[in-house]
Amino acid sequence: MKAWWMIAIVAVAVGCQESLTSPGACPDYCPVARLQVRDTVLGGALVREEWFRGYVQADRASAMQVASDGTQEQSRAVIRFFPLADSVTVGSELQPITAIDSFRLRFTLLKGRQNVSGLEVRLHRLPVAVDTSWAFADLDPFFQDSTLLATIVIPDSVLSDSLTSDSLVTVLVGPAFPTLAEDGQTVAVGLAIRADQAAYVDLGTRQGSLGQSALTRYAQTDSSGTPVSREESRSVDFDTFFARPVTAPPPDAVALGGIPSARAFLRLTVPDTILLRSNVVRATLLLVPAEPTLGAPGDTLSLRAFGLEADYGPKSKFILPPPDTIIRGAVDVAIGSADTIRIDVTHIVRPWQADTTRPRTILLAVVPEGATFGEVRLATSRSAGPQSAIRITYVPLFLSGGGTP
Amino acid sequence: MIWRTGAALAFLTVAIGQPLTAQASVYGVLGVGFPGRAVSVRARALGGGLDALDPRSAVNPAAIAFNGRLTVSGTTETTSRWYEVSGVAAEGLRDTRFPVAMIAGQIQTSPISFGVSYALYAERSFDIQTTDTVTLRGTDVLVTDRVRSDGGITDVRFGLAWALSERVQLGGAFHLLSGSTREQLQRDFDSPDYASVTQRGDVDYSGTGVSVGVMVTPSRRFRFGLAARRDGRLDVSDPLLPVPELQLPWTLTAGWTYAPVRVVRWSASASWRSWGGADVDPSAGLTDQVFDTWEVGTGIEIGGSDVGASRVPLRVGFRYAQLPFSPTADRAREIDFSAGTALSFAANRAIIDAAIERAIRDGGGAVERAWQLSLGLTIRP
Incomplete structure (x- = not known):
């Protein structure tokens, strides 16, 4: 009996559940090392932009837009x-x-x-x-x-x-x-x-x-x-x-939206120090309009960004974002606005870190496609004035084992 | 029946206890970690007074000679503690670890004995959560950081002891310092605009050391032991510890045991470690203060099957130890009050030791209190 009593003591002693997490008393009783967050705007990250029209015709769209009679936008x-x-x-x-x-x-x-x-x-x-x-x-x-x-x-x-x-x-x-x-x-x-x-x-x-x-x-x-x-x-x-037909986009711009709908493909180069040796915590495209956004007065265009499974031009298949990131990858653009458009692309850039074979291309479209004659025209790397960029907030890899994007 | 009991205890001790390593102390965040104690449960119960003489502790290689036959032992230790630092308090912290294991025995009928042991040299297990505010893109964002480290530096000792006579034993050992910690840094942002980050890494340690010792028994009731140990430089590839290399200290230990009557034994030991010469480059970022340390302990054991008095000895002890690392000029120290007992079976072929310690740690701006329950199993097949 004594033996089994001792066994019980041992079992209780070694089987105790651990409770370890404790508040840090910094700086004295905290490890010296801390994760550092860095933020950078990569001005030359967009290296090749293309756009293509004809994805959704007006008669296949989910809505019809009727704009004022007697105005230019009609x-x-x-x-x-x-x-x-x-x-x-x-x-x-x-x-x-x-x-x-x-x-x-x-x-x-x-x-x-x-x-x-x-x-x-x-x-x-x-x-x-x-x-x-x-x-x-x-x-x-x-x-x-x-x-x-x-x-x-x-x-x-x-x-x-x-x-x-x-x-x-x-x-x-x-x-x-x-x-x-x-x-x-x-x-x-x-x-x-x-x-x-x-x-x-x-x-x-x-x-x-x-x-x-x-x-x-x-x-x-x-x-x-x-x-x-x-x-x-x-x-x-x-x-x-x-x-009513609108003027053609400038030759050095890319267009998205309109009827039939147009999509833009932005190809980026992001330094390996960020993509391969850090955890991206936030990425934002800073899109510079080439001219004020066209469309029906008072309307707003919903601009959405998608990642690509493979980049083979206009017919590239895009990746539907997870439901919890759909809203984050979209932004409303007011008609007539020429302000910089900021759209979150964190859900697109982070998979680039986990899978280096993914094309570093971002597809932009106005959704629902073909349902508006509104059109966004963006400056490109070929434009003479301000150019679009990507802003990335990241945490450099601190531990050799790597991070989990 | 006895052997089934022993097998069950061995399973519980090894299988359940071994995978668990955890923070031994709030001071474990400092330096290379919280210093481990390569001592048996019996030595713990005696306040460390037996450190320099205990054959089941990995301190004095000459003590290996007293393992007359093959001996396998292991210990497990469960700690419950709380601490307070600069108004930050944490309580209800519990952890279990497996600090010492040993196999030792005489080589046939020769005067030479061997001993191979595993012990925690320094423990670097902690799990700390902090909050802070950082400015990102011009906006203040609340962040929660969690730093986890699990593991430590282990000391594997390969020792030989030579019994010159019944009164004098010599020993020497080679120490292989190794081990690893699994570290994790995590940051959560209190903003849906920022994704959480988790980074993981494994950190390895490597180093060597040697130790020598002698034990002398001038009379039937008195024995003393001396041991010296020199450890080399510890290679560290630990991003959380921004020193790539660290000189480990000399350790000098001396102790005696005296039996005024047959059933009562008084033991005392003292150790000095030259941590102050750790040769840490302050520019590397390790801002902790480093001190040489003294450790003294004493204890009394009454009875015990090895003196034929009883199967259940009573042990009490007291220990004072200085800690090598402190964030301030105030040196941290520890006082332990301990008690323990043992049960032996099958003519001392199986022994279960138990010890309980109350640890009181102060200094460096921190206060910590802990209860530590240690259990040991020794089998002599």
Whole structure:
């Protein structure tokens, strides 16, 4: 028994849980060594920049941007619905439509410029032949008073700079589309906006997830001498938006955003003393605009940075950032601003330390792509004036075993 | 039954105790670490009074001669402590380590005995957390730093002892100083803009030393021993210790044991170490003050199976030791009050020793108190 009693003592003694972490009493009772944080701006880090356009067309975007009519920054939305039927079902029989009571059109408002007075959406009748081959100027004849179908006043209370979802509804009289039969029961409309100040609204599309437009027809037919009402709805067959052409970017600049959307590829050189012998704790791109950001007045562009799995030019596959870093790798840029754009790229640079084979290239894009004609144009290493740079805060490796990025 | 018990104890002592090394003292942050004690549990219970004469301690190589037959021993030590430095207090600190192990025995029937031992020469285990404010990109950011070091400098001794006669024994040993520490530096920023950093590294130590000793037993009730040890330069590749090389000290130890009656033994030892000549270059960044140190201890043992009195001896001791490193001109010191006992089995073929110590450490702006429970297992197959 004594032996087992002693065993118990030993077990208790050597099995005690350790509790070691204690507050340091510095400097006397702390190790001399401390991690040092350094911060540097690498002015010549961007060595080769390229940009390519054509990633997302306007008719494939998740939103349509409509900007003020009569200003330089101007865009119009175009929507064509699937054809309506030329007859309705009464009981088990098809009956021809005898009269159209009305049309109801619903559009989804995503966001717009706030604090604008007199903002209204003007709805025009368009030829059903409209398609992506048209240009902004081709629409001019159809955005006249003679084609005006309705005006929808937008109260400021429904507008927000951030994405939301609200409906704009208007009801048109039966004869609103006099060529409906000749057009194969197809309806196409165009939307422009007008306000006392420059403004814009973003509308939902069939590609987006926040709600697309819809058309409902209220019609009558005759059933054995009795008038019968029927309603029929159609979703969008085609929608897009057209913007007034903007001037081309300077030849030594890179562009991103716009329609079709453009992406920029920034290739960087970062000294090995930082990439291989330190832990990067924060990295920020300092992007110098070549000219003020283009776009709808009052709008902001969401600029996002991505790392690449491999760099093989415009079709390089980018890496989706982890969910907890998505917000950190994005920045909002106000239209008209020429201030330096600061965007966090820590989540891109730190993997370069763990995997030296990764291309040291950063992809920049305006998101959602193709949903705005806004465009950011950045100075490059070829530009004569101030150039973009990267600011890195890092901790040099202190222990020979290395760090954990 | 006895052997199964012994096997179980050996397993618990070695398998559980061995992987754990931890901070022995707040003073372990200083210099090359907190000085280890290459002594057995019995010597601990006697306040270190037996250091110069104990065959199960790795101090005097001449004492190896008293391991008449093959002896395997090991110890484990659990510490519970608190400290206070400049208003910073930490309590509830607990750790367990494995400070000494030895195998020794006579080479057949020759007068020569051998002994191989492992002991902690200096312990560099600590885990310290501090907070500070640094200015980053023009903004003050609160940071939390954690510095961890786990391990220390170990002393592996290869010793031989020669029994010239029953009254005189000589010994010599070669010491291989090695060991490593696993170090980790961590910094967390109190800002989502900055990512946390963790850096790890392994640090190795290497050095050598030699020691000689003599033990003389002029009468049946009196024995004394002398030992001298010279350690060389310690190569350090430790970023946390910004000196690449450090001259280790001379150690001179003397002690005696006296038995006024058969069942009572009084022992006392003293050691001097020339840490003051550690030859540290202040420009290298090691700002600690370094002192020569004295260590004296004494203890009384009553009874014990080896004198045929009882299976359970009673041991008490007192020890005073100066510590070599201090952040100030105030030299740090330690006072230990100790007590202990032992149980022997199978005609002394298995011995379990136990000791408890109350350590009182002061100086250099720090105050520390600790309870230390040591258990040792000795097997003589």
